[in-house]
Amino acid sequence: MGEVREILKVTDLTVQFVTEEGTFTAIEDVSFTIGEQQTLAIVGESGSGKSVTSLAIMQLLAGNGRITRGEVVLDGESILELPEYEVQHRILGQQISMIFQEPMTALNPILKVGDQITEVLLEHQNVTRREAYERAIQVLREVGIPSPEQRIHQYPHELSGGMRQRVMIAMGLVSEPKVMIADEPTTALDVTIEAQILDLLEKLKTTFKTSILFVTHDLNVVADIADTVIVMYAGQIVERGSVTDIFESPKHPYTRGLLAAMPTLEGSEGELPTIRGVVPSIANRPSGCRFHPRCDFAHDRCLTEQPAMHRAGQQDVSCHLFDPLRREEQS
């Protein structure tokens, strides 16, 4: 991988939620960078903090959530310190856009497709209504919607699930953002439609020169779309690396467990390898390494001490097994 321009750089991002039961840290010290026209996938199970990470970047956290530490730099500009007005009018929908899992709930049911797409342009860019409509039709054509001239006059309920997701993507791309955040955009879709949408995202990344932050629980989708991957568990990054390294030589016991637990297409006799136990809830996160109660390699140190990020092969791993000092002691 050659030198690519950094479009999004997230450093030590930490988010807390204040609830009646107390203050909980949803994500802790999340750091990564996305290069120009690259796709980074955040993969994790429920409660891993993958969606909170993307919402925090867009500063769209729920009222009781706040960013307590960290920095988000978008193409050289630090955006967390910006006044809310500027974030709303200059960043969101303009330089960062977002597409969601269920387009039916994310699209406005009483606005025609065309009005929803042009709204983005009319709100933020100096264009006439006619120009905006022409642009909307063009974008709808780019995302593979047949006869867009008619479709812009339809309401979301008149479209199929796959078509709605295409409309969402069109809305996300119409302002040619630097980064598009896609949160489980194919999870609700059938497998043949999922393949169409993933293909489309791959193509559009080049057409629109956009970087993609792809949030998903599905490792197979990650294999198909990502350049780099971060694996999250219980609010922290446990492993970070290129997609080939993560799939071919996963280092963290959790990443290894996840990859092994997936049934294969070749078929496998007997039992699937499992990770014992359950994902801890945000209120009951274990001490030390958060994965230790489920880890086959856990030792005394894992129970008390949080592992730092260590370099292992080509990736970064948050696990005591890869602590260079420990390996020196052993040898």
Next chain:
Amino acid sequence: MSPNDRPVILEARNVSKHYPVKGGFLRLKTTPLKAVDEVSFRVYRGETLGVVGESGCGKSTLGRVLLRLEEPTAGEIHFEGENIADYEWRRTHTLRKDMQFIFQDPYSSMNPKMTIRDIVLEPLDNYRKDLSVDEKVALAGDLLEMVGLTRDVMRRYPHEFSGGQRQRVVIARGIALNPKFVVCDEVVSALDVSVQAQVINLLGDLKRRLSLTYLFVSHDLRVIRHVSDRIMVLYLGRVMEIATAEELFERPLHPYTKSLMGSISKGDPRNRHARTVLGGEIPNPLNAPAGCPFSTRCPIAVDRCKVERPPLENHGDDHLVSCFFA
């Protein structure tokens, strides 16, 4: 032993389930929505028959119709030799001991105000009137242990558990009456990967210990591949192909099955363009093609496919395909 000689536990013959949908001017016109349309297949004792297809293919409806949780519109369902499609509604209660259903969403299929004890006891209270309360509670405890929970969870409520644990409770309830035939509808779809593998293993373990036969409904081809002995592929309420799991994945004959297989991610970042993309979308079931339901998206369809329905034919070794060109 050729597969044809194996004992059949359930046989569906031309089973259909149509829902009337009102439409048109003043909603005066009623069009049948053919959720399941003339479906025929056998389930052999002790096997897992996987049922796979995309949304709207009728896979969940089929599972419910087979257990008479919904009335079939037409067709025969032979369970252990008796045509249960003929049973009067009252009599369908007698089927519950032998045929059970495990639902996909454990949170909405459990009453949040009931304790785990009451949830697992419910089928025993209804069908095991021969047992005393103490015997039933003891049995409920055994069932919970069998699904990997502990007896002391009985006093707790569904919301206190994770998705995987709730799914285990639903499984305990499903096997409480010692059924012979169990329909599992998307039972692992809502679970995290690490937990999904645990539940798949549990279902396999219970199948062996209790000599169960499963009809396993899922949209997830990897899960279906892992759990099934044979697989049935549905599209718009009709059977496209039935074969053993290995045969279906290695030698799919129907163009739809081939497309489905091609659409799956290989899970290999070096091989990501191995995916083939099937164009088009599933037609509205109210407006399904007259001939082969797949003819609108099929790469090899000819005029005949649009008007004539291809029969489900045997292409050797019980590999059944509904296509003129298989």
